[in-house]
Amino acid sequence: MEEPGASLDEPTPRPVTPSPETIYRHRLPTRIWHWVNMITILIMIGSGATILNAHPHLYWGNYGANFDRPWYNPPHMPSWLTIPSHYNLALARRWHLLFALVLGFGLLGYMIASLVNRHFQRDLRVRAGELAPGHLWHDVKEHLALRFHDPENPAAYNIFQKLAYVSVIFVLIPAMILSGLTLSPAMNAAWPWLLDLMGGRASARSVHFIAATGIVLFIVIHLALVLLAGPINEIGSMITGRWRVPEKKP
Amino acid sequence: MSGIITRRAVLTTGALGAGLVLGGCDKIAEQPGFRKILFSGEKINQGLQRALSARTALAPEFRPDQMSPIFRTNGNRNPNTPDYNAMAGVQFAGWKLQVGGLVTRPLAISLAQLRAMPARTQITRHDCVEGWSAIGKWRGPLLGSILKLAGVRDTARFVVFTCADLMGGQPYYESIDLIDAFHPQTILALALNDAPLDVGHGAPVRLRVERQLGYKQAKYIMKIDAVASLDGIGKGKGGYWEDAIGYDWYAGI
Numbered sequence: 273m274e275e276p277g278a279s280l281d282e283p284t285p286r287p288v289t290p291s292p293e294t295i296y297r298h299r300l301p302t303r304i305w306h307w308v309n310m311i312t313i314l315i316m317i318g319s320g321a322t323i324l325n326a327h328p329h330l331y332w333g334n335y336g337a338n339f340d341r342p343w344y345n346p347p348h349m350p351s352w353l354t355i356p357s358h359y360n361l362a363l364a365r366r367w368h369l370l371f372a373l374v375l376g377f378g379l380l381g382y383m384i385a386s387l388v389n390r391h392f393q394r395d396l397r398v399r400a401g402e403l404a405p406g407h408l409w410h411d412v413k414e415h416l417a418l419r420f421h422d423p424e425n426p427a428a429y430n431i432f433q434k435l436a437y438v439s440v441i442f443v444l445i446p447a448m449i450l451s452g453l454t455l456s457p458a459m460n461a462a463w464p465w466l467l468d469l470m471g472g473r474a475s476a477r478s479v480h481f482i483a484a485t486g487i488v489l490f491i492v493i494h495l496a497l498v499l500l501a502g503p504i505n506e507i508g509s510m511i512t513g514r515w516r517v518p519e520k521k522p
Numbered sequence: 523m524s525g526i527i528t529r530r531a532v533l534t535t536g537a538l539g540a541g542l543v544l545g546g547c548d549k550i551a552e553q554p555g556f557r558k559i560l561f562s563g564e565k566i567n568q569g570l571q572r573a574l575s576a577r578t579a580l581a582p583e584f585r586p587d588q589m590s591p592i593f594r595t596n597g598n599r600n601p602n603t604p605d606y607n608a609m610a611g612v613q614f615a616g617w618k619l620q621v622g623g624l625v626t627r628p629l630a631i632s633l634a635q636l637r638a639m640p641a642r643t644q645i646t647r648h649d650c651v652e653g654w655s656a657i658g659k660w661r662g663p664l665l666g667s668i669l670k671l672a673g674v675r676d677t678a679r680f681v682v683f684t685c686a687d688l689m690g691g692q693p694y695y696e697s698i699d700l701i702d703a704f705h706p707q708t709i710l711a712l713a714l715n716d717a718p719l720d721v722g723h724g725a726p727v728r729l730r731v732e733r734q735l736g737y738k739q740a741k742y743i744m745k746i747d748a749v750a751s752l753d754g755i756g757k758g759k760g761g762y763w764e765d766a767i768g769y770d771w772y773a774g775i
Contacts, residue, residue: 314544315547323653326651326653327652327654329654334647334657335590335656337594337650337654339590340590340591354544356551357548361651361652361769362763362767362768362769363767365651365769365770366560366564366768366770367551367560369563369564369567370559370560370562370566371563372563373563373566455775456571456774457581457732457774457775458733458734458775459571459574459575460582460647462574464582473647473649473655474655477653
């Protein structure tokens with residue numbers, strides 16, 4: 273295995289500034305949103321699981337009830353996962369509909385902050401060439417070797433990180449919010465285009481479930497990669513903002 | 523690379539943390555202070571939804587070919603009290619809808635009189651709080667027309683519906699505010715899918731308040747009262763399910 277520190281000196285002479293031991297990686301808005309959102313999403317998944325248990329059948333179209341044909345019957349959500357742990361739809365809805373506001377306005381605030389501080393433009397923008405098969409394959413191999421950072425530019429996100437974060441921030445969470453709003457009969461009256469966008473209320477409920485499944489999948493992969501990349505450094509950086517560059521100094 | 527022990531410790535801590543968030547939710551939801559915060563979401567959502575929609579914004583209406591093949595029943599499917607059975611036995615011939623409370627002219631309206639009133643027909647979607655939806659065709663006079671006939675006083679803020687079905691020995695009841703009471707789609711439905719309302723769906727008359735969930739659509743309505751406050755009615759939360767379990771009074775979402 274190549275020693276990254278050693279290779280720095282040999283082929284291309286690097287600028288004299290040595291790579292710093294730690295870099296400032298996560299700005300305050302990112303860190304605040306990350307932790308608020310973590311708690312919010314756990315609560316949304318738990319309370320959503322209770323709500324799903326109330327009618328565990330999913331349909332496509334404008335309507336769907338017991339006499340109609342579901343495309344999927346999700347399994348019963350176990351009590352260790354649900355909020356509250358005993359079945360109480362009224363209380364689950366109280367959790368869900370309050371924290372839905374935190375989720376929605378939290379995302380809005382984070383998006384505005386990340387446009388202003390250029391986090392999106394600088395860190396999440398997928399650049400030409402990153403999606404080229406050669407580059408993707410290179411990053412797959414790097415992942416399999418548990419190397420997640422470009423030694424030349426350790427602060428940059430790799431393409432799979434970018435795609436994962438972009439999917440969550442710009443696709444999955446907005447899909448959760450829009451499909452959730454579509455379930456509201458009052459919002460159907462206020463914004464009828466929601467129903468057109470989702471293809472009906474029963475479809476919106478299915479989209480809500482599929483997007484939630486996507487978020488759960490993201491959480492599993494995200495946690496696994498935090499563990500593989502070094503959990504102390506990764507979690508610490510999301511608290512203090514400062515991230516230790518994993519490669520040892522020569 | 524950190525050692526496996528550290529990693530395991532972190533994994534355990536993470537799992538414990540997630541467990542505490544989920545498990546702690548039961549405990550924290552019992553604290554009166556936090557419960558108040560948790561329940562504040564209702565008013566925030568009501569305020570936002572009302573701010574985002576016109577007072578008379580209409581719920582979506584559908585074409586006949588978009589209707590549910592079967593419109594399921596739910597909740598109480600038959601009040602089955604001696605009084606109700608006697609009324610249903612004669613097709614509600616002697617039944618009269620009582621309209622009172624804070625009105626200038628209390629009314630007692632027979633089913634024939636209700637049927638003779640100008641009626642609105644609407645194919646709308648019924649959304650149960652449990653998550654299912656069904657589309658049906660409802661027909662009946664506007665609640666607003668009846669309230670105008672009775673003359674709602676300025677002090678009234680809510681309309682309360684008292685029903686024939688008993689829940690825990692007490693009549694089921696529900697309430698809405700005057701914005702929804704005078705909404706152009708809020709009707710007292712006498713018919714579903716071109717047939718007189720059957721017992722399962724709320725005969726002789728049920729409420730349709732189309733921008734809210736199913737439990738607000740009171741069935742078996744016997745009495746309508748205009749009131750200034752919901753205090754002192756039932757347990758004061760504005761409806762049976764609101765009182766019994768803590769469902770939101772504003773069921774727009």
